[in-house]
Structure formats: structure tokens, C-alpha cells
Amino acid sequence: MDLQMPDDEFDALAQEAIDAIPQQALDMMDNVVFFIEDEYEPLPGEPENTEILGIYDGVALTERDQGWEAGALPDRITIFKNPTLRACETREDVVREIKITVMHEVAHHFGIDDARLHELGWS
DSSP states (O other): OOOOOOHHHHHHHHHHHHHTSOHHHHHHOOSEEEEEESOOOOOTTSOTTOOOSEEEESOOGGGOOTTTTTTOOOEEEEEEHHHHHHHOSSHHHHHHHHHHHHHHHHHHHTTOOHHHHHHHTOO
């Protein structure tokens, strides 16, 4: 049976993870919003059972060029509640996974790829 958690509790844990982002990193982040959604919807071509805990959708700071800001929508970092709960056995696991997921997706905003995140233990 999947771990259950009310939306408001999950939201609060996600906010705690966001609040734990070091101020120096927050000061460098540009045009980013955070969302929580229940499920990840696989993209065309992805297997229907694709499970991810979070996703960064935007243009990394390292890839932005002059003129990027003109009409740019905010980058999105989305944390997926139900896949996170399915990956965890305890509330403590959820706290840890949300923190890792938030930091992982923030790292993508800074242009750090999955291979490097794996080396650093944030994957």
C-alpha cells in the first residue's frame, strides 16, 4: 500500500525544502517558480509508467543568451506528490526525497546535469 499524506502536509514539507535552499543560491536564481502536482504526465514517446519525483522545465542559467529575457516565461520546478509517496516508506523518507528532489531540480536551473548530480549524491 502506498504511503498516504494530506496535501497540506506534503506542501509544507516541500516549502521547508525550498526554504532550505541556501540564500546565496536563491540570490542567483532568476525567474523560477515552484509547483506541486499530483502526478507526472509522461511526454509523447515516454513509457506510460514513467515515474519521476520532480522536473525542471526552463532554460538553465548557463544556456541563457543576450535577449533571453524578452517575453520569457518563468522556469518551472515541479515536485510530484504521488510518485514521491510511492517511492517512500516513511514520513522521514518523504522529507529526504523532497529535499533531494528540490536541490536536484535547482541544480538543473544552474546548468548542472544528471551525471554530475549523481557524482555529488543528488540524484
